[in-house]
Amino acid sequence: MPLCNHCLLALATTDVDLPAPEGAMLPNELFLIVLRHVRTSELHSAALASRNLCQLARTFLFSDFHFWPYTLKDNTLTLPADDAVLGMTKKLAFFSGPAIAPLVQLLHLSMSEMRTNYTRLAVLGGEFDTSITTHALRDLFFAHLHKFTLVKFVRADKIIFTVPALMALARMANPLDLELWECSLGVTSSIASTLPRLSVTRLDLSRGHDVDLWLALLDAKQLLEFEAFSMRDFPHSSLGLEPSTTFPNVWSLSIFIYWINISRGLHIFRAMFPGVTTLEIQEGDSHPGDYEVDIHPVFPHLKTYYGPSTALPLFIGGTMLRELKLNSCDIFDLRQALQRLNVHFPQTVTRFEVCIVEPPIQDLAAIFPYFPSLETLDLELTFFMIDDPVVEEVLRFFATLSPRLPRTLRKLCIQCDDSDEPATINFDIPAPRVIQSQILARCPDVVEVQLTAPYFALGWDATRGFRMERTGFWAEE
Structure with a gap:
């Protein structure tokens, strides 16, 4: 939404040092509503309009911090050139300073080259250089993480999380929305068991690894949403989890399933996520063929289902489903799934x-x-x-x-x-x-x-x- 010069002028005059009737000043809350919907370039203009707007615009100008710890060269991820390292170091010092750090709500660690899907895939497919300095900027970033006291969202691409990095995450003041793309853990299960639990409300492990280890690192009662679309070995990699590992408050679950192993998977899902109300499914192999309808719901509280029609008999029978959104399918598969459910299809949709x-x-x-x-x-x-x-x-x-x-x-x-x-x-x-x-x-x-x-x-x-x-x-x- 363009913010015209007349608007800026009108807003700017609200904090001049002139007598004004009581209640004539526009409240800061109104300014924040306006500024939230303008472009970044116009936020800069607003910041120049008056002292009051300058202070308020900072809330949005510095809400995101994008940090680049690596660069891609010949399919190898390595430390950037010296001038780039200096620039990143100065940027980190600025954003982690006492005036700016409390304004930051989202942290994003990725590569500067990630500007198209093609380059992103190239970066994610790269291998790390073996030099001891390769991860210097990553380690510097996590050393400053505690200064971002109001951060709610952390996005990371191709990051290896070490013990210091996990310790820094555990010390964050707010529960986190954690989205990890091709990230991995640099710790063993024995070491992970000694670390403090992470307070994470949403965990998205897209194209990543170590799903069972990540889940073991979490405060189980804090997790509300979990996505493991590209975890092709989940939940079968989680068979080693203790039976008591339950995430009772997870209401949204997005998973990748293989029909060949679904019988074991259903048992694990039922034990790990008993409170799911929203389920999203992706299939990892071909049509499942004939199977029995599960009349004992895997997720008895299910209200919303997104996914293939072929999975309907396994997940929605006997539930009080309200919303049903299916992937592309032909009418034959849909009718077959509905016929298999028969009287067990929820009449509540x-x-x-x-x-x-x-x-x-x-x-x-x-x-x-x-x-x-x-x-x-x-x-x-x-x-x-x-x-x-x-x-x-x-x-x-x-x-x-x-x-x-x-x-x-x-x-x-x-x-x-x-x-x-x-x-x-x-x-x-x-x-x-x-x-x-x-x-x-x-x-x-x-x-x-x-x-x-x-x-x-x-x-x-x-x-x-x-x-x-x-x-x-x-x-x-």
């Missing part, structure tokens, strides 16, 4: 989002009886190779959809993607008012309907009313 790939869309309506309490339906239909014209098929589907919708529905969004452009536009689009009347006859509480096809969009809602517009190829005609 109020929000359902799914992307159906290459659908015989006439079969979609068959899934609606599983959702008697549905309030929000978000369908994405993706077509790649199909003989019939997509738009005509979508319109036929939409025209026959109303009688099959759950009566409790309040919001309906359907988006269709098509890879081919038609030679001609020769279809009739129904008026939004006609669609509204059809759906209201079935769903009296509906407040929003949106249909987005490759060449048009139509719908209505309470704020914008009715709309109908051409898009894409058709809009250019």
Whole structure:
């Protein structure tokens, strides 16, 4: 949001040394709301406008500290050149000083080269130089970590955490949101057991290692969210954890599963994370094939599920699920998963989002009886190779959809993607008012309907009313 010169001038005059009626001064809390939404360049301008704004702008100008302890050279991570080391040392001294350190809330350790996904992958794939000075800046950073008294977030890429680094993290004043990308531990399990526990509320171990060791380092009662998407050996690497290792307050769990070992994994998940209410799944191998529905929920308190349809029978049966968001799937896999659940499918789902790939869309309506309490339906239909014209098929589907919708529905969004452009536009689009009347006859509480096809969009809602517009190829005609 641009902050114009007139705004700056008006704000600047609020702290001049002139008599003012009581209550005429704008409160600092209002300034903070304004400054929170402006660009960094305009924060600098605001800081120059007045002494008061200068002091307030510092809150946002110095909220993040990005430190670069390594550089990449010939696929090797090494200490930067002398002038870069001097620059980083001065930057660390400035940010860790008494005037700035209390303002910092996020610390990020990464490489200066990490400006694109390509260079980031190159950096993460690099090997560390064996020189004894390679980690000098990393060690200097952790030696100053205690000065950042209000830090809440720590992000690290390709960092080896040594005993001094872990000790520094353990001394932090606030519980941390810790996000680690390709990081590892430079300690053994025996040494880790002697270290103080880390106060971490969220742990994200993306593309990392030592998952069981990291979990063993945590204060188990503090952890609220855990993500281990790229930990392909988890939870099987955690079989050595003591049975008493439980994280009772974790409500959000994001995990990577292998179907070949899922039977052991379910037992571990059930023991380690009994309080999960939000679950996100990624699959590590192919379709699981036939398996029995687990009628004893792995996560009995589950309310939200994100992931593949193939995992539904294992995780949502017997729960009071409220929100269901599925990865891209075909209608066959989805119907098969629902049929396996049968009476164990939760009747409590109020929000359902799914992307159906290459659908015989006439079969979609068959899934609606599983959702008697549905309030929000978000369908994405993706077509790649199909003989019939997509738009005509979508319109036929939409025209026959109303009688099959759950009566409790309040919001309906359907988006269709098509890879081919038609030679001609020769279809009739129904008026939004006609669609509204059809759906209201079935769903009296509906407040929003949106249909987005490759060449048009139509719908209505309470704020914008009715709309109908051409898009894409058709809009250019």
